[in-house]
Amino acid sequence: MPSMDSCNYRVTLFYKLIAIIGGSALAFGQIPKCTTTNRIAYFFYCNLTHMPPVNSDTLVLDLSFNYLSEVNSTFFPRLLQLVDLNLGSQQTERLIVKKDSFRNTPSLVKLDLAYNQLLILDSDGLAGLSQLKILFLYYNKLNGSILENDYFKDLMSLEYVDLSSNEITYLRPNPLFYHLYSLDIINLRHNQISSICAGDLHSFERKYFTIMELSHNRFNKWETLGSDRCGNPFRNIEFDTLMLSGTGFDVDKMQKFCGALNGTKMMQLKLDSHGMGAGFGYNHIKDPDNSTFVGLVNSNLQILDLSTGNIFSLKPYTFGNLTVLKLLNLAENKINRIENKAFCGLNSLITLNLSYNLLGELYDYSFEGLPDLTTIDLQQNHIGAIQNNAFKSLEKLNYLDLRGNAMKKVTFFEALIPITYIFFGGNKLKSIDSSYVYSTFLDLSENDLNDLGGLFKILQYPLLQYVILKRNRLSVCYSHFSISKNNSLLHLDLSDNMINLIWDNGQCLNVFSNLSLLGLLKLNNNFLRYLPEGIFNGLESLQTLNLSSNLLTHLMPGVFPTNLDTVDLSKNQLYSPSPKVFLSVKKLDLTHNQYICDCFLLDFIMWLNETNATLLGSPYDTYCMYPPNFLFQPLHILTVENCDDDKVLMPLMFSLFVLTSTTILVLMSTVVTYTHYRGFCFATYKRILGLIIGNEKKEEAADACKYDAYLCYSSKDFQWVQDAFLRNLDTQYCDRNRFRLCFEERDFIPGEDHIVNIRDAIWNSKKTICIVTKQFLKDGWCVEALNYAQSRYFTELKDVLIMVVVGSLSQYQFMKYQPIRAYVKRAQYLRWPEDIQDVEWFLGRLSYQILKENTVEKKPNQASRKPFNHELQNIETIS
Known part of the structure; x- marks a missing residue:
């Protein structure tokens, strides 16, 4: 029996043949229809009823999707070099292929007669095609006679015939198949074959098939299966791959089928979409056991596909007789329980696929008896707990896939042997509890990790080269470890996280400093607004950097390493x-x-x-x-002729000169005038101040404030305040907004004393909103405005002040200021939400506070309070 490598080579060679000959149309996809170009003739969908004129040296001819109803000996001109002919999918009710139809195309290698509504083929219709290797006859309503008669008698080079999706009900190949020595792939998928018994395939005996495809027939009605009068249907035939998917065999029929094979040699047996197993809640249906596959003991089977079924429990020694099996596929069943010694006997198994099942836990006995196992696929189960020694017996394990499960923590790392590839993506991990990971490749994507400090932990293992942390929730970083300079990290994926929050808080700015071997770094989709200075220092080998889909507006020269490609x-x-x-x-x-x-x-x-x-x-x-x-x-x-520096800068320089001179002149005049007439100026100021205060009180009494609210904030926060508040609340920014807001950049009177502007804004507004940030606390004018707003509160006994705290200010940071402490003692402040989805709710709450009218009851001892202005004299001045 040929080795697995030689069989794979033959299959690969076959598909290459199809790609080169049958798929040649793709290489010339730009050739227009109904023409001949470069020895390729495209005449599909051309409404043809007869043969079009083509060159005698044509290599490929496509006549599909036309209205041809008959092909005969005079249909084709002499096309001695034609190797690929497509006559499939004719739009007529039937296609008749008469005797010697292809006598003028003796060099054909591939012939496509598929997908005709009804193909009527003369027994000599394929005569003379001694070079033909590939024949497509699927979807033609052909019956068993296509194999039983001598239609293929001249096809001495035939390697692949596709008879799928026809109406074949029995298999009794003509004796001529003895002489088709090259035939090694036959496709009979989706027919109506209900049984095959010993002797039916007598013409195939002593042949070796790379692929025999018998899937999705009617073998579930195979009444004689396993009986003495039926025998082994594949006697004296060898296979690389025998496909019997969709048989629907239950455990009893599967046992009879395997027994009927009676040692037939094959490398791969595909029995997916079977009917074995209890599934979930059907205890009367049996799962396979140690007697189900005993008939395969002498088949030298190396690959067994039992995927897509209802197997619920793996019994002890279920596959105990398959000692040379190398790959076992149990994916897409309902496996919930692996009993002790379930895999014992599989001494040569290399790959085990248990993906898409219902496993919830793995125990230390789950994988006993698999000494040569290198790959195990457990993705898309419901695994939430793994016993520490579950993988310890798998000394050769090299690939562990646990993606798409329900693990919240990983506690078995220390019990693992070194594994090259570990996949934990798509679980529910919140932290990495182990600081020593025995792996070269570690995938932790799509979990709930939020601490980038976990990277410092896992890099304690010096051989880790690839780390995938994309699509987590990385937003903080507590580095309790330092990354060794001897690490081997080559690939780091941090995409689709919130690294911006980490760097905004000044955390882990040295995360890349010791990654001298790192060649690829992904930081895309991290909401980055800037790159901290020197953040890429230490990346001496970095070749590829992905910063796409962020919010970067400016980059400083020198931010990228010089070795970056x-x-x-x-x-x-x-x-x-x-x-x-x-x-x-x-x-x-x-x-x-x-x-x-x-x-x-x-x-x-x-x-x-x-x-x-x-x-x-x-x-x-x-x-x-x-x-x-x-x-x-x-x-x-774009053209740049109009951007001459001198022409552009000349008006600007002149304007700056005039503005500077005027400013200096006005300033000097003001100083001189004030020095000589300061008494008069002071008296005038007091008189105007009295009028303004009187007007304010009058307006207050009339309850007709000019503004709904005065926004008090540091000028350094203007851009953020504009985006967050003004665009969503102020009527002049958007017609749908309802509030008339007052703020310095628009509504303060230029040249007016700043404190007067602040006081006017407070008294002409129903409410004062203080946006408290780090910059606010450093701005003396902002604190002074807060004092004035509180003064109005004590004067009117109305809740006219709203305080909004923004950013990562702690309670201690803003409570150390006496005016803020005084406010917090009597009212609650608002805090800007961290999650963007809560912003709309917050703005609604703020709008309610602006509209709300609260009158403060006067306390009995309030009349005896010292004027608030007296308190202000004792407040620490903030610059």
């Missing part, structure tokens, strides 16, 4: 990048960014047109997003 910056928000950033990069993807096409982009555009770097992606995907008249204009077609 490929960078992906697509789908970011780069506005006007400096070419100096990319000087050392050889391959670069800058597509789908937010380029602002003004003269500041001049250097970048010139660099794009002159660089020797390979720009990945289409140049039409590198386009402008602003100004509107340049929207989606590709950068490579």
Whole structure:
């Protein structure tokens, strides 16, 4: 019997033959229909009823999907070099192939007569095709006579015949098949064969078939199976692969079938889509046991496929007689229990597939008796617990796949022998409890990991080379270990996480510092707005860096290592990048960014047109997003003649000169005037101040405030406040908003005293909203505005102040300021939500607080309180 390698070689060679000859149309996909080009004649869907004119040296002729109803000896001209002919899928009710129809095409290697509604084939219709290797006859309503008669008598080179999806009910091949020595693949899938007995395949005896496909026939009605009068249907025939999928055999019929084979030699037996097993809740149906496959003991079987069934429990010694079996496929059953010694006897098994079953736990006895096992596939089960020594007996295990299970923790790492590939993706891991992983490749993707410090743990194993952490929830980093400089990490995937939160908090900025061998780093889809300075220091071998689909707006020169070869910056928000950033990069993807096409982009555009770097992606995907008249204009077609530096800067320099001179003159005049008339100025100021205060009180009494709310925040937070609050609440930003908001950049009177502007904003607004951030606490004007708002509270006895805390401010950080402590004692502050999906709810809550009118009851001792202004004198000044 040929070895497995030689059989695989023959199958590969067969598919290459189909690809080269039968699939030649794909190589010339641009050839128009109903023409002949480069010795390829395409005449499919051409409404033909007769043979079109073609060149005599044609190699490939496609006449499918036409209206040909008859082929005879005069149909084809002399096409002595034709090797591939397609006559399939004719639109007529039938196709008649008469005697000597192919006498003018003697060199045919592949003939396709498939998918005709009815094929009427003369017994000499295939005469003269001595070179034919591949024959397609599927979907033609052919019956058993196609094999029983001598239609194939001249096909001495035939290697593959496809008779699937016909109406064949029996198999009794004509004796001529003795002489078809090359025939080694026959496809009889989806016919109506109900039984095969000894002697039916007498013409196939002493032949070796690479593939015999008998799947999805009607063998479930095989009443004589296993009886003495039926015998072994495959007597004296050898197979590389025998396919009998979809038989529906239960355990008894499977036992009879295996017994009937009686040592027939085969390398692979496919029995998937069987009927064995109790499934879930059907105890009256048997699972296979140690007697089911005993008939295969002398078959030298190396691959057994029992996938897609209802096997629920694996009994002891179920496969105990298959001592030379190397691959066992039990995927897509209902296996829930592996009993003790279930796999004993499989001394040569290399690969075990238990994927897509119902396993919930693995015990230390689950895989006993598998000394040579190297690969085990357990993905897509429901495994939640694994006993520590479950894999310890598998001394040669090299590939462990546990993806798509329900593990919340991994506690058996220390009990593992070294395994090259470990896959834990798609589980529910929240942390990595082991700091020593015996693996070269570790996949932890699509879990619930949130601590990047786990990477520091697993890299304690010096031989780990590939780590996949994509699609987790990495957002914090507590590094209790340090990464050794002797690590071997080559590939690190951190994509689809929240690394931005880690770096924003200043955590683990040294995560890459000791990864000197790392060649590929993926950081795409991490919401990165910036790259911390020196974050890639130490990556001496980095070749590929993926930063796509982030929020990067600016890159500092020198941020990338000099050895970097490929960078992906697509789908970011780069506005006007400096070419100096990319000087050392050889391959670069800058597509789908937010380029602002003004003269500041001049250097970048010139660099794009002159660089020797390979720009990945289409140049039409590198386009402008602003100004509107340049929207989606590709950068490579923009002209730069109008961006002369002198012409552009001259008006700007003159404007700056005039503005500076005017500012200095006005300032000097103001100082001189104030020095000489300071008494008059002070008196005027007091008089105006009195009028303003009077007007405010009058407006207050009339309950007709100019604004709904005054937004008080640090000027350094303006961009964020604008995006978060103004665009969602202020009427001038959007008509659907309902509030008239007051804020410094728009509503303060230029040139007016700043404290007067603040006081006017507070008294002319129903509520004051203080956006408390780290910058707010450092801004003296903001704290002063908070004092004024509290003063109004004590004056009107109305809850007119709303405080919103933003960012990672701790209770201690803002409670150390006395005005904030005073507010917190009497009211609750709001905190900006961390999760973006809660923002809409938060804005609704804030809107309610703005509209809500709360009157504060005056306490009995409140009249005796010292004026609030007196308290303010004791507050620590904040610069």
